[in-house]
Amino acid sequence: MKFPISVLDHLSCKQVALLTAVVASVSAASNDSGVGQPVGGLISVRVGHSQTPFPEWLTEFTGLKEWPGIDPPYIPMDFIDFDQIPDYRSYEQGVCGANPRESCSFDCDHCVAPDDVFTCSKLSQTFDDGPSLATERLLDNLDHKTTFFNLGINIVNYPDVYKKILDGGHLVGTHTWSHPFLPSLSNEKIIAQLQWSIWAMNATGHHLPKWFRPPYGAIDNRVRAISRMFGLQAVLWDHDTFDWQLLVEDQSLRTEESIYRDIQDWKQSGTGLILEHDGAFKTVQVGINVGRILGNDQMTVAECVGGSDYIKSFQQEG
Numbered sequence: 529m530k531f532p533i534s535v536l537d538h539l540s541c542k543q544v545a546l547l548t549a550v551v552a553s554v555s556a557a558s559n560d561s562g563v564g565q566p567v568g569g570l571i572s573v574r575v576g577h578s579q580t581p582f583p584e585w586l587t588e589f590t591g592l593k594e595w596p597g598i599d600p601p602y603i604p605m606d607f608i609d610f611d612q613i614p615d616y617r618s619y620e621q622g623v624c625g626a627n628p629r630e631s632c633s634f635d636c637d638h639c640v641a642p643d644d645v646f647t648c649s650k651l652s653q654t655f656d657d658g659p660s661l662a663t664e665r666l667l668d669n670l671d672h673k674t675t676f677f678n679l680g681i682n683i684v685n686y687p688d689v690y691k692k693i694l695d696g697g698h699l700v701g702t703h704t705w706s707h708p709f710l711p712s713l714s715n716e717k718i719i720a721q722l723q724w725s726i727w728a729m730n731a732t733g734h735h736l737p738k739w740f741r742p743p744y745g746a747i748d749n750r751v752r753a754i755s756r757m758f759g760l761q762a763v764l765w766d767h768d769t770f771d772w773q774l775l776v777e778d779q780s781l782r783t784e785e786s787i788y789r790d791i792q793d794w795k796q797s798g799t800g801l802i803l804e805h806d807g808a809f810k811t812v813q814v815g816i817n818v819g820r821i822l823g824n825d826q827m828t829v830a831e832c833v834g835g836s837d838y839i840k841s842f843q844q845e846g
């Protein structure tokens with residue numbers, strides 16, 4: 529396993545135990561601030577709470593009977609053409625220079641492809657890493673439609689929260705199954721991360737996602753080639769709150785006040801996509817406050833570019 533897992537919280541309520549684990553990258557510093565270890569997705573498993581039922585069609589297709597853990601198995605699919613995937617080398621987080629600039633890495637070189645979405649004509653919030661229990665508080669306090677990039681493993685563990693997101697009219701894109709640093713993985717493992725996240729959304733929300741935000745913004749033309757075969761379009765950002773640093777004990781990293789100051793600055797231009805997180809209550813509270821500063825005149829990612837919400841939506845059975 530690539531990621532160390534540390535149990536953060538251990539709650540129990542009415543015999544429902546909540547285990548929350550943080551998947552944190554072990555990489556060296558990858559940004560200018562010299563801060564290593566960006567916090568990865570908050571992956572939660574609720575023991576005793578019902579998951580999204582594992583659908584029969586998925587058993588027929590995969591031969592499996594339950595949702596996988598954080599390392600999902602690769603299942604071959606007809607439409608994946610390995611000849612179309614460029615032969616760039618895999619690399620670990622923060623270890624840049626393995627590939628030529630033409631590989632167009634966003635995390636290493638801030639390179640974006642022509643079909644990447646990274647800004648918006650109206651300054652708008654986006655939220656990664658849910659759904660979580662904290663997401664519910666956000667939903668109860670947002671007066672505008674927003675965009676969530678959800679982890680498949682969290683979707684099947686929080687199907688009720690996922691449905692509440694949809695009921696609120698928000699847009700959901702995929703943030704992979706379990707939040708790995710995709711450029712470090714084999715083609716097959718990247719495919720597995722996308723296919724299982726899509727199946728989680730299909731089984732829980734009866735739709736297929738169109739929008740895809742790579743964890744850590746880690747995407748190059750190898751990852752893009754694979755994601756495009758699923759019909760996915762990559763979504764990055766041009767304003768980062770670094771709200772995850774609030775979850776780290778070091779007070780010198782980021783304060784709420786510094787985030788709100790940045791928001792006021794960004795509001796002057798009035799355009800852009802803001803990266804935030806709804807995996808924890810602390811960042812959700814910041815998201816609520818940021819929403820109050822910005823107001824409700826925001827767009828979803830699909831609205832930003834005049835695109836559709838989902839590749840396909842299915843009638844719910846039964």
Ligand SMILES: [Zn+2]
Nearest residue numbers: 569656657743
């Ligand atoms: Zn994330």
